[in-house]
Amino acid sequence: MKYIIKFFLPILILILLNACASEGKKFTSEVTSPDKNIKVSFHLSAENQPFYVVNYKTEKVIDSSKMGFELKDAAPLSGDFRIVATDTASVNETWQPVWGEDAEVKNEYNELKLQLEETSALKRKINIIFKVYDDGIGFRYEFPKQENLNEVVITDENTEFNLTGNHKVWWIPGDWDIYEYLYQTTKFSEIDALKLYEPGTHLGQTYMPENAVNTPVTMKTEAGLYLSFHEADLTDYAGMTLAVDTTNHKMKSELVGNAENIKVKRQTPFETPWRTIQIAEKPGQLIESKLIVNLNDPNVVEDMSFFKPTKYTGIWWDMHIGTGNWDYAGANHAANTTYAKELIDFSAKHNINAMLVEGWNIGWEQWWDKKAKQVDFDFVTPYPDYDLQEVVRYGKSKGVALIMHHETSADVTGYEAQIDTAFALMKDLKIHAVKTGYVGSVIPEGEYHHGQFMVNHYQKVLEKGIENQVAINAHEPIKATGKRRTYPVAISREGVRGQEYNAWSDDGGNPPEHLTIVPFTRMLGGPVDYTPGIFNTSLKPYKENNQINTTLAHQLALYVVVYSPVQMVPDLIKNYEGHPAFQFIEDVGIDWQQSKVLDAEIGDFIVMARQEKQTGHWFLGAITDEQARTVTINFDFLEAGKNYTATIYKDAADAHYKTNPEAYEISSEDISNNSKLELMLAAGGGVAIAIKESNK
Incomplete structure (x- = not known):
């Protein structure tokens, strides 16, 4: 320093x-x-x-x-x-x-x-x-x-x-x-x-x-x-x-x-x-x-070697589109050992180093029922079809770490009664990350998610994370206020209307302009676990009346535009396997040397570039709202005197977020820091570019 x-x-x-x-x-x-x-x-x-x-x-x-x-x-x-x-x-x-x-x-x-x-x-x-x-x-x-x-x-x-x-x-x-x-x-x-x-x-x-x-x-x-x-x-x-x-x-x-x-x-x-x-x-x-x-204090965590920024797959999107259930009593309990191993195999094949499993532990049958008031989640006991120890062992053998999941249904009293045993289990299994959730009204009654009581609870969870070497990705959280500097175990959080609303909402889900506003509002507080990267944007045949209001190229660009040190790869395996555009998700960085906003207007569009810390490669993402537009990209942020190859994933000429969302093209350009490119973004569209130094 x-x-x-x-x-x-x-x-x-x-x-x-x-x-x-x-x-x-x-x-x-x-x-x-x-x-x-x-x-x-x-x-x-x-x-x-x-x-x-x-x-x-x-x-x-x-x-x-x-x-x-x-x-x-x-x-x-x-x-x-x-x-x-x-x-x-x-x-x-x-x-x-x-x-x-x-x-x-x-x-x-x-x-x-x-x-x-x-x-x-x-x-x-x-x-x-x-x-x-x-x-x-x-x-x-x-x-x-x-x-x-x-x-x-x-x-x-x-x-x-x-x-x-x-x-x-x-x-x-x-x-x-x-x-x-x-x-x-x-x-x-x-x-x-x-x-x-x-x-x-x-x-x-x-x-x-x-x-x-x-x-x-x-x-x-x-x-x-x-x-x-x-x-x-x-x-x-x-x-x-x-x-x-x-x-x-x-x-x-x-x-x-x-x-x-x-x-x-x-x-x-x-x-x-x-x-x-x-x-x-x-x-x-x-x-x-x-x-x-x-404005936050310096880092107080002496050893953060247990956490590395990562992409992760997971048993999550299945429940939102109806191909699986959280609870064991459902027709298709998604969190089972067989499916978890399939995701581990897929992750290992594509150099994705972590996997999340939701619905693994007993108690999900009433989690959504607010009349029940008390949801008896158990944070150490899995359902009969999920072998937690075997999943952890198999993942480690493939180089894929398990991300634990603790949905509390906002029963903070119940969670705090079990928090020591829950974190001790993760420490014992060497699980180094957990996604927490607080859906619903807070127990004890009379408290709210954003009040002092809950602020102190979220802090208590961070301290348990430090004690047990577990990084925290909080959903239904208190707002991000820069505490990640002091407590880098606070790796990400939700606190935004996320991707899942596209699967839930009969009113059309999130409009294209949503993520042209989020970087200038919610993201100013800190990292956002938005879960980008859905390739089946029509959601057919699972959600006939819903859809994701972006093009596929827009989904790719979000890995650059929306920052988080943990980025999910959430879609079903079959929608990724053999898909040429999946190469960008494999390649895109997750930990950055530097980040630059090249051009933007709030609510209209944003063009973002980030340089990967480990490799020096650059990645660029640009997204637009409901209006098609042409963006001019100036590559003067690249190092002078060097040649680069840009692999461009862009909207096809006839792409449109409603009528033709999955139409895209892949091309390659030789560029330098003197180069400029004009690229067309379809309505609700985007462009994602992977830039690597060339020997030419």
Whole structure:
């Protein structure tokens, strides 16, 4: 690592009495980004209430926005403050992720820390820290240890984001239980999450008390600036939704609570998560930003050698299209030893190093029945037709590792009672990855997936993973907030409306534009286990009324566009065997040296290139929405003076996501870093390119 760190002595309090009187300010302090483009101004109002303002170059991005808390059985922490001290610091370092989109991450920012104290008799204290990067800002609250504020019970966090216009917004409802919605594209004034919110339309009991959106929520200003609002380092705290005031173009943090209306309960000292605003002139810069991971602490896992990024097959898609069942009582229990071995053989043949099995353990007969309330999953006992030890042994003999599966049906009480034995079994069998699931309403009742109780549960699972050398791929998770830097056992998660909705939905599944929005919203938080790579996009003969709304080339491109260090190869074996396009899935990388967005417009298209860490090969993926379009690909990211061969998997001339989705062509081109190619993307289509250095 390289560190260049400068710390300055605490500066004298800067009190601008009279100078700022016209704006009702009694105190002002500023901090800018290293490149000076972003400026954050912190103020105390004439009423001694803290607020902040954000500028980007000459444009005000966030207008005066208040900060504070409502507490249970105590006066609010929102005003009557004086500044005790301010500190500044500058940091410039480079760190290396265990796995990720890039082999090195630059972490450079300027920091301002303000120590506030009430002037009243209680003299309660709170600190506010701003970190300002070239690509955005993060700020958090610190509650120091103090005599008159020991236990803190937060009923509301009143952090405001006062926008400066009626921006274009890509958003999903601020549901307290699930993120699996299609993204909406509207003006800020047109956000109506309550209209979209339909309890009972998902597999979980959902709750949303007001017009609010979940984060990351991304916007485009009239001036063409891109903003995305999220949080980082969500630890022992409630997840944050953003309540929207559509008239005044303002958002306020709305923490996810519980049935007792408690949002957060902590003992001082503690810190809140970072509240984050990414700022970019081009949409691709949002994806390339490392703001979220940089705001998390460094890696605490001493040994991650047990996990390597991998592609994996699995017994999973069968249940969604109806060729198999999760439960043993069904007509065709998919998780049986024979089928598992077939998948292992297929995986080994095609250099796929892992396999997932769902439905292996007893308890699936009632998992979907919310009236049952208690689902008796057993996380160590397999069904009679599945020999767990034999599957593990056979996989190891073929170089294919088993990924364990723990579906809890959100019975957290039951899962935590078995978690030690469940992880001990994996440790004993040397199983180093598990996919967890939390479908349904949370047990104990009164808690929600995105509240503090569940945030702490997901953290407990990560710690069990560290203890037993098991990497965690969480489904129905809490949002990704960059904790993968601190805990690289958190390899991936769902938290998005995924591929399975295409098999479930009679309303047509995910539209083509869905995955032209996800990289600029959900994916900004972290890796997404979307499960790309379905070749039978018509879903015939299994789901006659459903289909996947992409072309086959689009499905290939997703292995590059949607990032995860574990990428599933989910379709049935028969749809892959002998298929020429499957070569791209065999070849495509999974662990990256560097990643670049070449061109994009949110909701329309994206062109992404990534260089594989081990081989130096490049892979490119481009996808479009419902509109056919031509993209121009400039290969200037390749090393000068070298020749390359590009194998191109593209839509056929007559391809269309509805009428001819599986029509594709494979061609080859000799290219260099001076080359440009124009490629046609069909409606709902894409292109995938494998680029290798040539001896020519």
